[in-house]
Amino acid sequence: MGMETAFHWSDNGMDSEVFFRANDSELTKEEISYLRTDANVWWYIYESDFEQYELGLMEEEVWQAKLRGIESYYNLCVARDIYQDRSQMFSENFKEVVQSMQDKCNE
Numbered sequence: 001m002g003m004e005t006a007f008h009w010s011d012n013g014m015d016s017e018v019f020f021r022a023n024d025s026e027l028t029k030e031e032i033s034y035l036r037t038d039a040n041v042w043w044y045i046y047e048s049d050f051e052q053y054e055l056g057l058m059e060e061e062v063w064q065a066k067l068r069g070i071e072s073y074y075n076l077c078v079a080r081d082i083y084q085d086r087s088q089m090f091s092e093n094f095k096e097v098v099q100s101m102q103d104k105c106n107e
Contacts, residue, residue, distance in 0.1 A: 022035055022076055022077075022078060023075070023076070023077050023078075023104070023105075027078065032078050035076060035078055035079055036078065036079045036082060038079075039073050039076055039079035039082045039083070040079075040082050040086070042069070042073050043073065043082065043083060043086045046066065046069065046070050046073070047090055047091075047094055049063075049066045050066075050091075050093070050094045050097065051091075051094075053066070054093065067097075070097070070098060070101070071101045071102070074098055074101050074103075075101075075102070075103070075104040075105060077104070077105040080105050083098070
């Protein structure tokens, strides 16, 4: 999670730690709303990151870290539908990367 996300959560009196337990606990409607908003924002960022990587503008080590973030949001089950909706606008190459990841929401 980026610093902007952490500040967004704390500015609104919420604990960003909820992201790390999102699939393992019951969440309030407000927590779900924040998670879904964050997911929507991060899919924009990760799509841009992928294009930068493909163009050679990002080092491999950085890309590997981004992949871990992508996998985290792909497996954020309360927001999977956001990925599914947004993926219609993603490049085929980016969708292939995402869909090659373990799908913990459908296990």
